[in-house]
Amino acid sequence: MPRLRKTKIPQEYSPPMAFLDVEGLSVSYGTRAGRVHALDDVGFSLKEGESLGIAGESACGKSTLGLAIMRMLQGGRIDSGAISMRGESLLDMAERRFSAEYRWKRISMIFQGAMSSLDPVYTIRSQFSEVLRQHGFEGDREGRMEEAATSVGLEPGVLGRYPHELSGGMKQRAVTAMALLLKPDLVIADEPTTALDVLVQAQIINLLKRLKKEGTSFIIITHDLSILSEIADKVGIMYGGQIAELGSSEDVYGSPRHPYTQGLLASIPKLRGEKPGYIRGSPPGLISPGSGCRFADRCPDVMEKCSTDPPKAGTKSGYAKCWLYE
């Protein structure tokens, strides 16, 4: 009888640690009209250096997701779920430690409409310098500020100027540079190209692409699906506070599964060929969104079952929250 070779069984198997893990995240805001359930059971995972694109119609919870990761929800609360970075829970951490070690240092955010967040009475240099000071940066401040400015294609001379002396595109680059000052591992960019002309948009996209190549991870939040295909490794399509579909960019763009993703992709204008489509109806209210599929009353494939909560049906690289793929 052949002798069986002994296989060494490792004592404990630990799967590779995710760079960022968001699990079952639900967030709500208290309003006069009732509690707005802005996020419901949202989850995804990123490896080191990976980037995620989040797309969806207005008010579906995109910014709330970014703000929850930054622990900067105003008037909102986390009802359930977990967020961890390299295995460390961000939600259980004392605010003091999160603020000293994570917010702006390891995770930073470029806010929606960030151009207007620059303080008009201070030069770019004093605003950058304040960020470094607040985080106890002890190296060569001027060198770091110049490095951040040039990394976004701004002349170091811009540091001496006031915000009103800069064009819209330059301001957007300045706030991007400010988010990069402390060399974070993750940058959450909320609509980084909205309100910019197409040339400046292209510059910002190229800049994000370059930073990604150098190892920075991004979560890019946008209405505009076409910019995601260039930067995101993974895409999450949000609808009514939930992720309707999650997968690699290749799969989500190449073979979209959820009828909402299909509708959204069909609505991107094309240079030639058929007219862009549109999705009839409007998104659900988030105060009492109901227990069935949130897309049901707009869905071309609606079935009886859709009145109950759809499962997260596995796809090649993620899932589609839809009864069609049960």
Ligand SMILES: Nc1ncnc2c1ncn2[C@@H]1O[C@H](COP(=O)(O)OP(=O)(O)OP(=O)(O)O)[C@@H](O)[C@H]1O
């Ligand atoms: N501070 C707040 N207080 C009360 N409700 C809020 C607050 N912030 C967001 N909401 C509500 O939460 C829901 C999700 O908002 P959120 O800003 O996350 O959506 P979004 O997808 O980023 O929208 P947009 O694309 O228009 O920026 C919306 O119904 C919004 O009205």
